Amino acid sequence: MPYAGGAGLPPFPGPPGGPVEPRRRLHPLSPVLHGAKSLVVVIAGLSWSTLSRVGFGWFAALVVIFVLGATVLSIVSWWNTGYHVVGRELRVHEGLLWRRTRAIPLERLQAVEVVRPLLAQLTGLAELRLEVVGGGKTEAPLAYLSVAEATALRQRLLAVAGRPPQPVPADTPPALVPAGAAPVPPPAPAGRRLHTVRNADLLVSQLLTPQAFLLPFGVAFVVAQFLSEGSWSFIAVASTLTAMAGVLLQPVRRVLDDWGFRLDREDGTLRVRNGLLETRVQTVPLHRVQTVGVTWPLLWRMKGWLRLRLEVAGYSAAEPDDRNRPDRLLPVGDAGTAALVVAEVLPGVRLDALPSTPPPRRARWLRPLSRRAVGAGLDEQVFVARAGLLTRRLTLVPYARIQSVRVTQGPAQRRLRLATVHADTAGGSGAAAPDRDLGEAWELAAELTARAHAARHDGRGRRR
Incomplete structure (x- = not known):
């Protein structure tokens, strides 16, 4: 290729005594x-x-x-x-x-x-x-x-x-198959399809977001202002349309990113395919999954929908573009589909049978509205933490993925004899049980430490 070979780029010293590979440039376009x-x-x-x-x-x-x-x-x-x-x-x-x-x-x-x-x-x-x-x-x-x-x-x-x-x-044209690549596999062992998200459901789910739901009210307010002031200049209209486009940017981006979402199981990995304007194929090894997050947005609950996310080791949580992280597990789906997908990622875990207890009654001084919405529990396989009043969230942490356990107390918690228990993972976020009774918090931390140690040393928790 004319842009290969590193013309104008001096060779960089390689290993002592080894051949020096010439540098290659990117495509001229x-x-x-x-x-x-x-x-x-x-x-x-x-x-x-x-x-x-x-x-x-x-x-x-x-x-x-x-x-x-x-x-x-x-x-x-x-x-x-x-x-x-x-x-x-x-x-x-x-x-x-x-x-x-x-x-x-x-x-x-x-x-x-x-x-x-x-x-x-x-x-x-x-x-x-x-x-x-x-x-x-x-x-x-x-x-x-x-x-x-x-x-x-x-x-x-x-x-x-x-x-x-x-x-x-298999759909790669023969002219694009590189030399030395593995032969094209037959269609039969292509993996097991877990779920395909309907694009219609994806569109409706993004219409049921605060940005899209409140947009008509914002438009009506702006039009009423224009009518009352009699100002319909090009700049005013263009600026209003630009502001509206900014409000809708996140829902539109989610639709484009998750369009044609497919989830396949191939041996010990999940393969995610998604994207309309930018196509992506990402592979997620199951042994690197640190947490599974379940989210019930307020407006989705009328249709019984939820969202599943992953936290995967090896992918930085500080990545500025979240599209680079393979955290999508189910952009939108019902409880039955979510239960099947979670069972593939965390065998033996049932979403409809997870234990969870709220903080003690005196925690209402810190959480007057959301005390009943938060909770924590210990399943046989995972640590369970739930939170959220309007948007409900549930986090599942396999015991084998817990890296450390912390107990923290703020000034108000010390006066109320409360504490928060954190289960940290290699992915960075983990899960937390906030505002537990102080004695219960230390017992929970000790139990989490013991279960994490046991899970990492038995056959089920050992990474392959």
């Missing part, structure tokens, strides 16, 4: 795609007020100048960016004035995902994203590569990390 993304950001940043002050001609000129500047910077960045595999590391080099080299140890690699945003789909490109144990965020996405190169590099990184190459999906 990468600066164009980054410039197109900058166009949307620039227009949004200038806002309608700038258009009203400078006029359409100067507004268009500002947009062109900013986009050209962003494109030039993208080209310079592309020219000075390269990657290659050195030993058991993926090294990414970038920067013109301040050179930076990131060495990603492949033995700490958890997953390599090939993601195709809308612009990448239109141009036949893909983005490679790496998840590393202990990383602060998704490591250096290589954006963008050709689909064939991204697939081949993904197979190679997994092989170097000590994992067998994963089979190429």
Whole structure:
């Protein structure tokens, strides 16, 4: 390929005595795609007020100048960016004035995902994203590569990390199958389908959110103001429409992200497929699941719907884009579907038979409205914690995943002889039993510690 070989990029010293692999550049269309993304950001940043002050001609000129500047910077960045595999590391080099080299140890690699945003789909490109144990965020996405190169590099990184190459999906065109990839598997052993979310249910669920539910009232209020003041200027209408779009951004984003959601079970993993404008295929090893969260939004309860989320070890909770974390288990579904899915992730756990007791009566001084809504309990397999008054939440923590147990007290809790028990996991959040009686809290902490120790040392809790 003309952009391979690292022209203009000096080789980086590899292992002593070993061959030096030339650096490779990203696809030549990468600066164009980054410039197109900058166009949307620039227009949004200038806002309608700038258009009203400078006029359409100067507004268009500002947009062109900013986009050209962003494109030039993208080209310079592309020219000075390269990657290659050195030993058991993926090294990414970038920067013109301040050179930076990131060495990603492949033995700490958890997953390599090939993601195709809308612009990448239109141009036949893909983005490679790496998840590393202990990383602060998704490591250096290589954006963008050709689909064939991204697939081949993904197979190679997994092989170097000590994992067998994963089979190429059956719908991959023959021309895009990389050399040395595993043969296309027959359709029969493709995995067991657990659930497919109906897109109609997904749309209705997002209409039953506070943003969408209250939007008509906001529109009526704005229209009433316009009628009373007699002001229908273009800037006022455009600003109002922009504000409404911002309110609806989260529900629309959820619909686009979870469109066509499918959940499959393949041996010891869950495979999640979702996305409309940006397609994703994420694999979640079951032995890395730290917690399962169940949420009942207020407006969903009239239809008996709920949402399931996962907390997975190896994926950073500090990742700024939550779409990079494989935390989706069921975007929307009824109690029966949720029970079947939870039974796959946590065998032996029944959602309709989980123990939970509320805090003592004196906790009402701290929780006058929500005392009956919070609670905690010990199931045979998991620690159960529930919370939430309007939006109900339930957190399930397998005993084998508990890393530490803490008992904390605030000033008001000390006066009321109450305490909060925390069960921490490797994923970061865990679960908490708030405002328990002080003696009960210490007993609960001791029991959690004993059960966690026993679960990690028997055959059921040992990670494979």
